[in-house]
Amino acid sequence: MNSCDNQNLPDNQPYKIYEFKKTNQEKIPGYLVVSTAKLNVETEEQNSNRYLSSVANKKLFNINDGQVEPSTQDMIEKIAKTLESSPEPEIIINIHGYSSTPSDTETGCKKIYEYINTAIQQPNKYIFLGYRWPSENPIKTDESGSFGQKLINALSSLPTLLAINLALGLTISIWSAIALLFLNILSNSAVHFFTAMLILSGIVSATIFTLIILRLSTYFRDTYRATNYGVTDLVELIRQLDYTVKLPRNKRIKLSFISHSMGCFVVTDVIRILSDVFDVKSINKKPDSDIGNVFRLGRLVLVAPDIPVESILPGRANFLRSSLRRCEEAYIFCNEGDLALRFTSTAANYFSFPARTRISGYRLGNITVKHFNNKNDSVGHTPRYGVVNLHKQDYGKGYRLDNPYKYLEIRSSSSEHRKLEEITKMSEESVQPADLFTYFDCTDYKDDRIDQIGIVSSAIQKPAINFGNYILLTLAFIRKSINNRDPQGIDTHTGYFGGGFSQKAIYELAFLGFQGFLESLSIEGDELEQISVFSQRCQEKQIQVILAPQIYQQKTQR
Structure with a gap:
């Protein structure tokens, strides 16, 4: 184990950890790790309990009224002790996708927790971690408010130039339409003028409304959160465990992942970061699975991955090739008819993904x-x-x-x-790169x-x-x-x-x-x-x- 000051969590804790409640049947411990990043940067006070639904938190987790919750460092040390006592320690991390509410995350992780304790039941080996990064649902009420409040926020946060253009565009469109409909005395030149103004102002207004709709979809906002909060906070969790766990030199903790949709983007970026670029092994044709002091990359399960197809193609554009080689097993669950990826994600990424052809812009x-x-x-x-x-x-x-x-x-x-x-x-x-995966085509x-x-x-x-x-x-x-x-x-x-x-x-x-x-x-x-x-x-x-x-x-x- 390396000894350094970084073993202690920073004052601004990047995540909180909650333990699932146990009955006598559970043999595999489970935890929910919640990123403390805010949905909106203006939120003044961090309150990580806001991520847990008011109904579910006391039913699913060891959170009791009037009791002091264990600190994040205490929970890290508790997980570390469990791993140290296991002869073959493994951590499996589940990562949700785009627009997942706190309740969705809790329910999904609880479902996995109950399943593994029913179907697998191998005590003193596995630890299950559900991971929640800050994701915003476009319709349901959350930290950003109701849909109506989100619409108000979208309009009030418009940059000044766009707000002025929208106001002018709507005003000109309305007056031009009134002139064309109700003023019968207009000359041909006036009709042509107001028609042109109506078309131009309509184009301007429609363009700005499109930007507002894209904001309300929360897709790009979630992409930003996944990149800058979800990835970094999960890497920090693994880093803290790597510093805290004490294992013999010949013993490693297998680290495996289940991820869905945009969560696949989070996990692949995490694996990319964990594969140390300064380690000579990371650029070998056949690097081993060891990372850090105590971890070994195990199995990677990507379900409906919302990542580019280029991740399984050869060439310079594939930024995941060397890191994915480190996984012992990798799986993709895919579907030709996945509408969220086929239309919504592809349309959203049309603005940002550097592809020349439409077919190269489709998702994995x-x-x-x-x-x-x-x-x-x-x-x-x-x-x-x-x-x-x-x-x-x-x-x-x-x-x-x-x-x-x-x-x-x-x-x-x-x-x-x-x-x-x-x-x-x-x-x-x-x-x-495509040969590194096993594919389940569920069309x-x-x-x-x-x-x-x-x-x-x-x-x-x-x-x-x-x-x-x-x-x-x-x-x-x-x-x-x-x-x-x-x-x-x-x-x-x-x-x-x-x-x-x-x-x-x-x-x-x-x-x-x-x-x-x-x-x-x-x-x-x-x-x-x-x-x-x-x-x-x-x-x-x-x-x-x-x-x-x-x-x-x-x-x-x-």
Whole structure:
């Protein structure tokens, strides 16, 4: 352990830690780590309890009236002691996505906490940490107030030049419209003049209103918070644990992550920072997983990642390649019909992402198993479910696993699709970033629902989702948003956590790894038989899986 003054938390504590209440059944301890960063910089007094919903905090956490809460340093030391006493210590951190309310975060983390203590129950090994970074919901009431207050704030905070232009634009538009509608004595030249003024003022007003709508969506505000608060505060938490935990030289704490949507941006940036750029190992072709004094990067599970597709492409633009190599296992849960990523996120990032073409601007959560031979193919082929890149060798000599990048494409319709090989130059001479992940394409995923409606999409089992299909899917998404229990509704962005098989896969891959997940499915036999049965299970659920080579190699080398 390094001895230095930085072991103590700074006076301005970047986070607070709350422990989940335990009953006699819980074997795995759980905590909620809450960033103390404010939603708005004008908030005068920090009050970290504001992040905990007034109803849930006393029910979910060890917070009692009239008692002094343990300090953050005390909680750090408590977690450290648990890790020190474990023969194989592991920390699994869950990170929420965009527009998550405090109640959403608490409920989601509590769901994982209860699941692992029911399904896994391995005492003295795991510690679960739910992490909340400051995120703002555009509609629900939070620290920024109600939607009405947020609208007032958006108007009152307009820069002076924009406010003047908006006022002038609206005034000119109104008077021009009145003149054209009610003044019949206008000459032709006057009509042309007022028409031109109406069009120009309308363009100015519409542009400024667009900026106001973008602010009210809170997407860019959340992106700023994720970058400047979420990432840095989580790095500080891990740094403090790294300084506090005392372990023998030959013992390491495995650090794994579950993240959703914009939370995937947070975790990938955290991993990037944790991979010390001054460490020679970080630039090796095969760096090890050790980071800091006591940690080792374990498993990374990205669910509907709201990050660029470039993160799995080769080239200078890929800023994650070296850091992702350090993870022992990495998984992506994706869906062609994810409307939040397909339309909302892509439209928002249109203003900021440096892409020349539309297809390069799509998000990683929309990556799919390829159904088309090339960009000119307009017919494609129907999906083949199960593990699609595992093939029997000729003459009965076992199996071979093709590189994942050969099986991936980005598509938005039958007329717009590109294989990864068509987007950028990729070769078999070196490991491609895309080959570091195992992919679960859940576009046609169905679970144990009687109505057989897809979990995260319409499950139409066609080569691509086209315009008409997107309209029906949007209606199903709206129904789900209005009534969460509507059997005809579909949650295209967070439905992964509602499906029985997908939820089990997300949680248990993070805690147990691929081999442990197979064992939890009660799959028996040798390594190849296990993968074969696993493929059959995925076929039944209509999930397409692309296995990472390192996953297969780990199993066959056991």
